[in-house]
Amino acid sequence: MIGRLLRMLRLLARRRAGAALALVVLAGFAAAVVARPVAWPHPPGAQDAGSVLAAPSLRHPLGTDANGRDILARVVDGARYAFAVPLAALALAILLGAPLGLAAGLGGGWLDSLLRRTFQGIGLVPPLLLAMALVAAMGPSLRHVVVAIGLLEAIVFARAMRDEVRALHDRGFIEAAIAAGNPLPRLVLVHLLPNTLARIAGEVPRQASWALGVLAAMGFVGIATAADTTEWGSMIREGVEHLYAGQWWAAIFPGLALLVFGGALRVLAESIDEHGPRRAATSPALAGATDRAGRPLSPRGAG
Amino acid sequence: MLLDVQDLRVERSVTGAQGERGFEPALAGVSFRVVKGRILGLVGEHGAGKSLAASAILGLLRPEARLVGGRALFEGQDLLRMSEADLTRVRGARIGFVVQSGHATLDPNTRVGAQLVRAQSIHRPIVKAEAAWRAETIMSSMGIPEPRLRAQAWPHELTPGIVQRVVIGLALINEPQLLIADEPTAGLDITTQVQILDLLHLEVRRRRIGGIIITRDLGVVAQYCDDIAVMYAGQVVEQGPVGQVFTRPAHPLTRAMIADAPERLALAGRRVGGPVAEPADGCAYRARCPDATDRCLVAPPLVGAGVHAARCHFARIAAA
Amino acid sequence: MERPVRALLRRLGVGLFLALVVVLTSFLLVKLDAAPSDVLLGGPTPAAEERAQLVEDYGLDRPAFVQFVRYTIRVLRGELGRSWLTGDPVLGEIMARIPATLELMLYSILLGTLIAVPTGVAAAFARNTAEDRTVRGASVLGEAMPPFLLALLLLLVFFRWLDIAPAPSGRISIVLSPPTAVTGSYFIDSIIMQDSIAARSALAQLVLPVVTLALMVGATLTLLVRGAMLAQMDAPHFVYARAQGMSREMLTMIALRGALPTIGAGLATQSAALLGVTALVEHVFAWGGVGQYGLEAMARADFAAVQGFILVSAAFAAIMHLVHALVRRIARIRIRRA
Ligand SMILES: Nc1ncnc2c1ncn2[C@@H]1O[C@H](COP(=O)(O)OP(=O)(O)O)[C@@H](O)[C@H]1O
Ligand SMILES: [Mg+2]
Numbered sequence: 023m024i025g026r027l028l029r030m031l032r033l034l035a036r037r038r039a040g041a042a043l044a045l046v047v048l049a050g051f052a053a054a055v056v057a058r059p060v061a062w063p064h065p066p067g068a069q070d071a072g073s074v075l076a077a078p079s080l081r082h083p084l085g086t087d088a089n090g091r092d093i094l095a096r097v098v099d100g101a102r103y104a105f106a107v108p109l110a111a112l113a114l115a116i117l118l119g120a121p122l123g124l125a126a127g128l129g130g131g132w133l134d135s136l137l138r139r140t141f142q143g144i145g146l147v148p149p150l151l152l153a154m155a156l157v158a159a160m161g162p163s164l165r166h167v168v169v170a171i172g173l174l175e176a177i178v179f180a181r182a183m184r185d186e187v188r189a190l191h192d193r194g195f196i197e198a199a200i201a202a203g204n205p206l207p208r209l210v211l212v213h214l215l216p217n218t219l220a221r222i223a224g225e226v227p228r229q230a231s232w233a234l235g236v237l238a239a240m241g242f243v244g245i246a247t248a249a250d251t252t253e254w255g256s257m258i259r260e261g262v263e264h265l266y267a268g269q270w271w272a273a274i275f276p277g278l279a280l281l282v283f284g285g286a287l288r289v290l291a292e293s294i295d296e297h298g299p300r301r302a303a304t305s306p307a308l309a310g311a312t313d314r315a316g317r318p319l320s321p322r323g324a325g
Numbered sequence: 326m327l328l329d330v331q332d333l334r335v336e337r338s339v340t341g342a343q344g345e346r347g348f349e350p351a352l353a354g355v356s357f358r359v360v361k362g363r364i365l366g367l368v369g370e371h372g373a374g375k376s377l378a379a380s381a382i383l384g385l386l387r388p389e390a391r392l393v394g395g396r397a398l399f400e401g402q403d404l405l406r407m408s409e410a411d412l413t414r415v416r417g418a419r420i421g422f423v424v425q426s427g428h429a430t431l432d433p434n435t436r437v438g439a440q441l442v443r444a445q446s447i448h449r450p451i452v453k454a455e456a457a458w459r460a461e462t463i464m465s466s467m468g469i470p471e472p473r474l475r476a477q478a479w480p481h482e483l484t485p486g487i488v489q490r491v492v493i494g495l496a497l498i499n500e501p502q503l504l505i506a507d508e509p510t511a512g513l514d515i516t517t518q519v520q521i522l523d524l525l526h527l528e529v530r531r532r533r534i535g536g537i538i539i540t541r542d543l544g545v546v547a548q549y550c551d552d553i554a555v556m557y558a559g560q561v562v563e564q565g566p567v568g569q570v571f572t573r574p575a576h577p578l579t580r581a582m583i584a585d586a587p588e589r590l591a592l593a594g595r596r597v598g599g600p601v602a603e604p605a606d607g608c609a610y611r612a613r614c615p616d617a618t619d620r621c622l623v624a625p626p627l628v629g630a631g632v633h634a635a636r637c638h639f640a641r642i643a644a645a
Numbered sequence: 646m647e648r649p650v651r652a653l654l655r656r657l658g659v660g661l662f663l664a665l666v667v668v669l670t671s672f673l674l675v676k677l678d679a680a681p682s683d684v685l686l687g688g689p690t691p692a693a694e695e696r697a698q699l700v701e702d703y704g705l706d707r708p709a710f711v712q713f714v715r716y717t718i719r720v721l722r723g724e725l726g727r728s729w730l731t732g733d734p735v736l737g738e739i740m741a742r743i744p745a746t747l748e749l750m751l752y753s754i755l756l757g758t759l760i761a762v763p764t765g766v767a768a769a770f771a772r773n774t775a776e777d778r779t780v781r782g783a784s785v786l787g788e789a790m791p792p793f794l795l796a797l798l799l800l801l802v803f804f805r806w807l808d809i810a811p812a813p814s815g816r817i818s819i820v821l822s823p824p825t826a827v828t829g830s831y832f833i834d835s836i837i838m839q840d841s842i843a844a845r846s847a848l849a850q851l852v853l854p855v856v857t858l859a860l861m862v863g864a865t866l867t868l869l870v871r872g873a874m875l876a877q878m879d880a881p882h883f884v885y886a887r888a889q890g891m892s893r894e895m896l897t898m899i900a901l902r903g904a905l906p907t908i909g910a911g912l913a914t915q916s917a918a919l920l921g922v923t924a925l926v927e928h929v930f931a932w933g934g935v936g937q938y939g940l941e942a943m944a945r946a947d948f949a950a951v952q953g954f955i956l957v958s959a960a961f962a963a964i965m966h967l968v969h970a971l972v973r974r975i976a977r978i979r980i981r982r983a
Contacts, residue, residue: 040782139659143666146959146966150921151939152670155951158943159674235791239925242793243940255791262797262929266812270801277794284789292785385887388773417890424888426881433882434902447890495889 027223041293044286051101051283058099064092066099066252075269085271087257088264093271097279100252104283107168108233112226114172116179120222123183124210127191134184141177149174153236154245162248167240171233182225186218224294231287238280254280326398327503327535328359328382333395333405335374335381335559351377351390355561357554359503364529364536366546366567368582369556375539376425378556379505381405383422384412400502418448421496423489425507425539430492431480437491438464438476444495459498467494468524486517490524497528504529507539522549543582547571552632555579558609563640565633575628575635575642577614608637665717667959671952672716676709720956726949728942735953739935744829745816746934750923752855754916757862762908764863765870766897769878780867787864792922796857796929803853811849813930818846854930861922862915869911873904906973913969917962 031045064070064082070090078085084093126134144152156170190196199213240246241255250256254276261273335352352374359365367375380386382397382404397404399420404412416422424430432440441460445451457476464472467490480488489509496504506525510518522538526549529536538550546553546567553571554564555578563576574580608614611621620638628640635642700706704715719725725735768780796813803810816831817823824834824843832851835844877883877900886899924936931937939954941947 139662140666143663144670146663146667146917146962147670147955148918148921148958148962150918151924151958152955154940154943155674155955158946158951159948231789235789238791239793242791242925243928244944258794258797265797265801266805268805270805273797274801277791277797280791281786281789281794284791285786288785288789292781383888385884413890413892415890416888422885422888424881424885426885429881430885431882432886432899432903434899443895444889447892447895492885 026219030220030223038293038296040289044289044293047282047286051098052105054098055101055105058095062092062095062098064095066095067091068095075264075272077269078271084275085269087260087272093257093275096252096257097254097276100254100257100276100279101283103164103237103251103253104234104280107164107171107237108230110168111171111175111233112229114168115175115229116222118172119176119179119181120183120218122176123180123185124187124214126180127184127187128196130188130191137180137184141181144174144177149232150236150239154240154243157240158245162245164247164253167237167246171236175229175233178225178229179222182221183218186221187214190214190217227287227294228291231284231291234280234284234287326358327361327400328537329396329398330358330378330382331356331396331398333378333381333397334393335377335386336391336393338389338391348391350559352381352559354395355556355559357561357564358552359535359537360552361502361535362530362533363551364526364538364549365552365554366550367537367539367554367556368541368543368546370541373556374559375556376507377559379422379507379537379539383416383420383505384409385422414448417444417496417501418499419501419503421499421501421504423492423496423504423506423509425511431488433480435480436476437478437480437483441476441491441495441498444498448499463494463498464491467491468520469494485513486521489513489517489521493521493524493528497532500532501534503535503537505537505539508541509538510540510545525549555582560609560636562610562637563635565629569633573633573643575633575640576610576637577616578610579635663963667956668717668720669713671720671955671959672713674952674955675948725953725956728947728950730942730945730947730950735950738950739938739953739957742933742935742938744826745932746920746923746927746936748830748832749851749854749858749927749932749934750916750919752851753858753862753923754912754919756855756859757866758912760859760863761866761870762901765867766874766901768867768871769874769900770893770897772875772878777871780871784864784867784871787860788868790861790864792857792861792925793929795860796853796926799853799857800929810853811846813853814850815931815933816847816850817843818850821846850930854926854932857926858919858923862919865915866908866911870904870908873907873911874900876907877901877903906976909969909972913965917965920958920961 059065068091070076070086070092072090073082073086074090075088076082076086076090082092082094084097087093087096122137126137153170153174156173157166160166160169187196195213195217196209199209204213237246237253238255238258241251241253241257242259244256244259246253246256250260257276258273258280261269261271261276264270265273333352333355334350336348337351339347339349355374355378357365357367367378369375377386377390381390381392382399384404384407386392392405395405399415404415407415431437435443438457438460441463442451442453442456445456445459461472461476464475469475469487469490475483475487480491483491493506493509496506504525509525510521513521522545525536525538538545540546550567552565553567554561555570555576556562557578563570563574563579570579571583574583606624607622608617608625611617614621616639623638625636625638627634627636628638629635629642633642634640702715702719704712707715723736725739727733728735728738731738764780768777771777800810800813804812811818821843823831824838824840824847827834827837831847832844835841835847880903883896883900883903886896891899920936923934924940926932927934927937928940935954935957939951939958942950942954
């Protein structure tokens with residue numbers, strides 16, 4: 023299954039320069055995170071009392087923040103959150119959503135309707151706001167951020183999984199497998215999961231980009247964590263007042279990191295929409311965005 | 326000479342298994358002619374490139390195809406070298422085109438009458454009432470009953486046969502010199518097919534214009550056309566006046582098609598044999614040809630005398 | 646007669662169920678907290694009798710199900726509780742802020758559509774050219790852009806550096822007093838009151854937040870318009886329209902007309918979720934709308950306010966979907982009647 027995934031990525035990279043660039047950008051962030059402790063003299067937490075809010079210079083290429091800390095080191099350090107939080111949330115979402123979708127798809131009938139309507143009802147609240155409210159309710163901590171995002175994204179994966187399973191069902195695939203004497207676990211593991219994997223994998227970059235945006239928004243509003251972290255949204259919040267005073271670098275550089283990282287994920291998602299396993303039936307822009315009634319399927323875009 | 330297409334060459338972009346992009350020839354030097362007052366039957370199997378040739382002439386290629394050479398002289402002007410603006414003035418005004426698509430050709434969001442009025446307004450200023458009157462007139466001359474009522478209808482409310490009559494009316498309303506109809510009867514029932522073809526035939530004769538009927542059915546060509554061009558794999562493999570080609574077919578494909586659709590003039594399109602991957606060089610037809618020999622590894626020349634010619638090493642064509 | 650009635654009942658049932666899910670979601674929000682009672686009980690330090698009253702009202706000493714039923718009844722009565730911060734009823738506080746948010750959203754959707762439709766159409770006609778790729782690249786980047794970052798960038802350039810935009814300090818200059826409320830829009834009310842200074846200030850305050858939101862709306866919508874246009878342009882009737890020699894303008898009208906349902910659906914979906922983005926933008930510009938109110942309530946764990954905010958944002962989305970369904974229905978009837 024990993025091999026299949028890798029092959030998909032390789033194919034994407036070859037067909038689309040954008041996708042290749044996006045992969046390079048993400049790899050670059052990862053490499054920087056790993057290399058920073060040995061390659062960069064300033065630790066992210068070290069305060070340089072002599073240079074508070076210093077403009078970008080050779081010594082501090084991205085300047086320093088209000089506590090005299092090196093922004094480059096902090097931006098690189100913040101990439102850890104950009105990787106970890108969306109990944110953890112995705113894992114949770116898939117673990118929760120896929121079985122739900124599987125059950126709905128296989129079960130059909132009232133269970134399917136109940137889940138669909140429930141998701142539709144929850145989907146009425148803009149997902150970004152609901153995620154933030156969840157964290158506010160559970161209290162500020164990164165773990166809660168992961169849980170909130172994971173819960174909302176689980177809906178997306180449940181829907182994707184359900185649609186895939188239904189499609190297989192409608193093509194007579196499932197009945198055939200049952201008729202061939204496959205017990206349920208085998209049916210699911212051997213026949214259904216591999217066939218739905220592509221769709222699930224195809225959703226990953228878009229959902230990762232959404233998760234990153236939500237994390238940053240929470241950091242920016244100040245509900246993600248109580249602690250003083252290098253998470254980019256939190257860094258931006260701390261830099262805002264200095265931005266109005268002219269010391270823009272404390273807010274803008276973490277912002278640009280966010281934009282580049284999120285942009286890479288978006289580009290990847292966009293390429294998958296066009297060339298991936300599931301070419302959108304109507305238009306790339308609409309892929310996975312709405313169900314038949316035109317309601318959002320995934321917390322994305324304006325969410 | 327109304328239209329003289331010479332050595333039309335088109336390539337299509339293809340994506341390989343590894344995702345690499347390339348171009349492959351789709352039309353490999355197509356030539357045919359249309360004379361005023363006569364109808365050319367462009368015939369060939371599915372995928373032979375008939376629609377592609379028509380689209381290329383009118384500058385309607387989709388982005389995945391590109392023109393690489395040839396000329397298409399229409400009343401002395403080369404359509405292939407015309408600017409898009411000039412071409413726009415030819416389309417619909419001097420060449421009427423019935424595109425291949427069954428009955429999905431009408432704009433679904435506009436009433437039929439309004440589409441006929443709009444078509445007139447494309448190429449010259451119109452007076453609304455006069456244009457509406459002309460719309461009704463052409464509808465009734467297309468054999469549409471109750472044209473005034475039908476003009477108010479939306480396309481989806483009409484039967485496929487009526488829709489096709491409207492489409493032909495649209496193609497003729499600006500009085501073009503050439504009418505190209507790409508599989509105009511696909512998807513219609515037999516009775517309607519005959520009516521539509523009769524109508525096309527009559528209009529071309531009455532208006533003394535040129536016509537091209539694109540079809541997969543040799544029977545249609547025999548009954549409604551004056552000249553024939555048989556296409557295979559992006560080439561014209563045989564052409565000539567219908568009488569000569571049908572009595573003395575020179576290309577094995579033409580012979581096979583005639584044998585497959587004998588004098589009964591069946592209107593339902595049928596394919597000759599299954600799809601076969603064309604050989605990269607030599608005669609494209611050799612993989613399916615019963616008479617193929619080693620000579621067919623070399624691309625055959627156009628063998629012919631005067632108006633009747635075939636692309637085959639073994640063609641024997643007597644001067645008419 | 647039988648079928649329409651049943652369809653209506655079914656729809657009503659679904660609507661009620663959706664409403665129930667929303668109320669349950671908002672109810673559960675508070676249950677998630679470690680100390681639910683304290684959260685509801687008007688802040689960290691409620692007076693003893695106040696606490697007793699709240700325990701009674703909410704049934705906090707009863708099982709969760711009873712609490713939910715009571716909560717639902719209160720919501721139905723429009724009682725969304727009081728903010729512990731201000732002590733005022735949440736519903737009133739939200740209602741007072743709705744015009745500010747609506748004004749922002751309305752202008753942004755209009756401007757965003759005005760940007761997206763021509764851009765998306767141009768990109769579709771220029772399919773796969775450099776122009777198309779540029780538009781798509783910019784739109785994808787726009788989709789990846791955190792709204793608050795865009796707002797900050799605009800503020801940095803136009804307020805801090807060029808000094809042609811006002812400070813992000815709300816809906817009207819802090820030295821002016823807001824106009825008498827008529828419509829709730831400071832700009833329109835100032836005009837009605839014939840106060841040109843206030844009107845100019847209100848307008849100036851609107852520019853950057855509206856541009857921010859419009860660009861966010863525009864990015865997604867451009868891709869949507871482009872995709873919907875391309876789907877139309879591949880349709881046989883469009884090829885036929887070209888074969889008739891139609892001009893670019895006529896072709897655009899034909900394709901746009903066919904793309905309208907898709908674009909409308911996308912716009913409705915986007916508007917329904919727009920409150921999320923709007924909240925962040927309001928937060929940056931201290932706009933004083935519903936969104937900022939909700940975010941501040943979250944940051945301060947003012948739970949009655951958070952719950953009210955969540956309910957109102959769902960109601961807003963529901964209204965957007967209803968409006969869209971209605972428009973579609975009317976459009977379809979118009980075609981069918983002919
Ligand atoms: N307008 C067009 N633009 C680009 N490619 C086309 C066009 N029309 C047909 N083709 C392509 O040309 C090839 C030959 O098909 P076509 O001309 O439609 O065959 P026929 O009409 O003889 O059945 C096909 O691969 C088809 O996709
Ligand atoms: Mg064809």
